[in-house]
Amino acid sequence: MSPCADAAAPASSSAPTLAPLIAAQLNYLLSHSKLPFKVWFPSIPSLPRLTLPLPVSRRSLAGDFVYNALYPKVAPDVVFGPDDEGFQPLVDYAEAGNGDKSCLAHWDCRDPGGLLALVEELRELYIEYQKRRVGEVDDARLAFELSTVLSKEGIEVCMVPPTDRPDEVKFAVPLLDMDYAKLVQGCPWRSPQKIHLQVIFPISRRVNTVPSAPRLKLMSTPELKSLFSVEDVKLPPWLNGMCLAEYLPSLEENLKVLIVEASASIGSRRRFIEALALPFGRPLEADPIFCRRATVLCISGVFTFLVCNKMPETSILSGFSVHFAIPLQFPKQQPVLILQSSQHCNVEGIPIMSPPINDYPWSPRWDVTEMVERIYDFLTDECQNFKKFCSDAITQQK
CATH class of the missing domain: 3.90.1150 (Aspartate Aminotransferase, domain 1)
Structure with missing residues (x-):
């Protein structure tokens, strides 16, 4: 196909x-x-x-x-x-x-x-x-869960297709009736964004067995990951004897706090990108909505190199780009830097790039001006290593 x-x-x-x-x-x-x-x-x-x-x-x-x-x-x-x-x-x-x-x-x-x-x-x-099929299952715990949460708008349930596992029932519970697009200025999302809690209950065929905890997983629409990653959320523990109706309120309260923080982080990342202009000059490109990426052009003296089409050695002003990948957890997590040469290419004609760099000085307590200045000072020395990295790569292609 x-x-x-x-x-x-x-x-x-x-x-x-x-x-x-x-x-x-x-x-x-x-x-x-x-x-x-x-x-x-x-x-x-x-x-x-x-x-x-x-x-x-x-x-x-x-x-x-x-x-x-x-x-x-x-x-x-x-x-x-x-x-x-x-x-x-x-x-x-x-x-x-x-x-x-x-x-x-x-x-x-x-x-x-x-x-x-x-x-x-x-x-x-x-x-x-699927609701009818699940309602016909002879399981007391499952019947109770259905009676307490099935009235929640948008909830879906289904039987899990048979595999090597015991019989199971899957719930998809929508969380936080929010318009996430209103949290992001100029948001491009065409469709409403959703977060669901996936809950998989094992079906027990024994009358007097203690129900085991369900398997829990947060899921979201793909576009929402530009603002907030559900994979990074630590779910509250499922206590013995707990039901979904008890579990959901604390989970939703935690999610609200995390989403507000994620929205505020956009402003922090935007101020960081704006601060790049002072030492580096205006960025060549940047993500203006979620502020997750930026690229600046750097110049570092004169040096000799081999151009990608294998012409004779040439001596010109060296230039390279620095790509900033700014994480959702900024400033708790520092940006990842990748350096890209503007003169050196591999055999496929693709500009040579450095491995990801995140071992430079960083503190989330610094203001954005100091963050950028520390990165600038770091790159002043690191560019020499990158020049050697590019030269070695060209030599190996001979």
């Missing part, structure tokens, strides 16, 4: 040529969906078959949407994987007397939003299907 096209952009131009009506529906789905769908195209263009993983409880419901290449006006057939053979959404709709409410009952091939409406409908039906 060809590489996937994600929801941030229309279908790739390298994808198989689709009928205009089908292509319009697919592009509308990828452009307007707030969920991170991915689409794969099979190797047989004559049989348009779109696999749309539907993110439910942090797992994917993989459904193949099969169009008829000869009759593109007909609604697609939907085929689910072996783990979801019991999911028969249209049968459930018919039994509930809601068949006329399905978007398939009034499918209009000319409506570009038809595929998106179908996907959203199936997702909602699948969420309800």
Whole structure:
């Protein structure tokens, strides 16, 4: 299969040529969906078959949407994987007397939003299907958890597909009903950002056993990691006899504090980048929104070097760039520096770069002016080592 096209952009131009009506529906789905769908195209263009993983409880419901290449006006057939053979959404709709409410009952091939409406409908039906399956599990602790937290808006549950592990149930609990984009000036996020707590409960078949602690993991939408990394959060311990309703308040309170700190850190990183201008000159480029990156140009005397196209030795003013990768935990953690030569290239014609550097003098208690001055003093000496590093690299290429 060809590489996937994600929801941030229309279908790739390298994808198989689709009928205009089908292509319009697919592009509308990828452009307007707030969920991170991915689409794969099979190797047989004559049989348009779109696999749309539907993110439910942090797992994917993989459904193949099969169009008829000869009759593109007909609604697609939907085929689910072996783990979801019991999911028969249209049968459930018919039994509930809601068949006329399905978007398939009034499918209009000319409506570009038809595929998106179908996907959203199936997702909602699948969420309800999984809730019914979990509700049928004979486990007292699980029944209690469902009764206490299932009313929380946006929560999802599902059975974990069978593996070598015992039977398990997965919860995805949305945390902190916040508009994170308001914390970042000029934020480019198109979709709402979310943080979820993934909780996996083992199902106990024994009546008198003490329930074991669930497995816990924080998850977030990918874009949010530019502001805040859930991987760095230390989760509160799960105490014996605890339930989700008891666990969530302290977790959310901790997250609020950390996110406020992350937002404030943007200002600290911005002041650091602005302070670079005094000793180094105005940065060549910088991340103006999250302030995670900056690059400055440095000059260090005259020296002899071999240019990358292997012309005779030349003596000119040496120049190199310094790339600053500024961590989210700034100023507790110092920026990582990478030096890049503007004259020395490897055999592929790529400018030579130093290994990452983070062993220079640093204190989070210094003001940004002193931080930058210390880095400048460090680079005054380090550039000599970098010159030698570049010369040695060129020599080794001979």
